[in-house]
Amino acid sequence: MRGRWGLGQAPAPNTVHLLESRGVRVFSLDSEHQEVDAFSLWRDGVPYVFLNTAKSGERGRFDAAHELGHLVMHGRDRALNTPEAEREANRFASALLMPRADVLARMPSGAQVDQILSARSMWRVSAMALAHRLHDLALLTGDQYRAACRRLAELGYRSAEPGGIPRExxxxxxxxxxALRAQGLPPARLASALHIPLTELNTLVFGLALAPHPGGGRSRATRRPALRVLPSPAD
Ligand SMILES: [Zn+2]
Incomplete structure (x- = not known):
């Protein structure tokens, strides 16, 4: 994939921009869907990726790379929802974000946790993901890897990424x-054309539908509706 896309061995750029530049439609998922990190699909020959934005920026990059793995490796004749497909997509993401030659060139054998923590920003990956990659590449032994994971978990890096990067x-x-606004189709009209609430459209487009837009002031579409209490339905 790196060869075909001409990425060389350098750390991966912004993954959302990368996927978009190759024709993948990338949308965001409502953070209330906590159980889903991300998913992807092909529809009419067009690849789509949906990313849950509740996770850290590093997790988001890994999720985007993982879904790219599914798009290029699975579906059709190869099952998508198997533990093996998950392992393959994880290995794909790990290798895409942390190229073997680059990691071998920059990381010592038997890296300590503080070295892992300072190196994660080179590839913009989670400390856990980097530790895993180091183990994959035999730069950490099984014991060293397990010890690093325990220490990282104690420091809070299992469920979060303290001091991490913003979401892409x-x-x-x-x-x-x-462009749609310029054509007289602001987000509110777009949402009604799609038969979804504006808030739902907004969750799909990284919150950009309700963001103030350049050109001065706030459009009607970005004004928050006044909340009111609805009467309960008559019995
Ligand atoms: Zn998956």
């Missing part, structure tokens, strides 16, 4: 939204 967001969607 779309490069294409702001352009699309602004």
């Amino acid at each position: 967001t779309s490069q294409v969607l702001p352009k699309v939204l602004s």
Whole structure:
């Protein structure tokens, strides 16, 4: 994949921008869907990726790379929802984000946790993901890897990424939204044309539909509706 896309061995760029530049439609998922990190699908020959934005920026990059793995490796004749497909997508993501030659060139054998923590920003991956990659590449023994994982978990790096990067967001969607606005189709009208609430549209487009847009002031579409209490339905 790196060869075909001409990425060489350098750390991966912004993954959302990368996928978009190759024709993948990337959308965000409502953070209330906590059980789903991400998913992807092909529809009419077009690849789609949906990312849950509740996780850390590093997790988001891994999820995007993982879904790219599914898009290029699974579906059709190869089952998508198997533990093996999950392992393959994880290995794909790990290798895409942390190229073997680059990691071998920069990381010592038997890296300590503080070295892992300072190195994670080179590839913009989670400390856990980097530790896993180091073990994959035999730079950490099984014991060293398990010890690193225990220490990282104690420091809070299993469920979060203290001191991590911000979430990556779309490069294409702001352009699309602004072009549609220019054509007289602000987000509120777009949502009603799609028969979904504006808030739902907003969760799909990285919150950009309700973001203030360039051109001065706030449009009608970005004004928050006043909340009111609805009467309960008559029995
Ligand atoms: Zn998966």
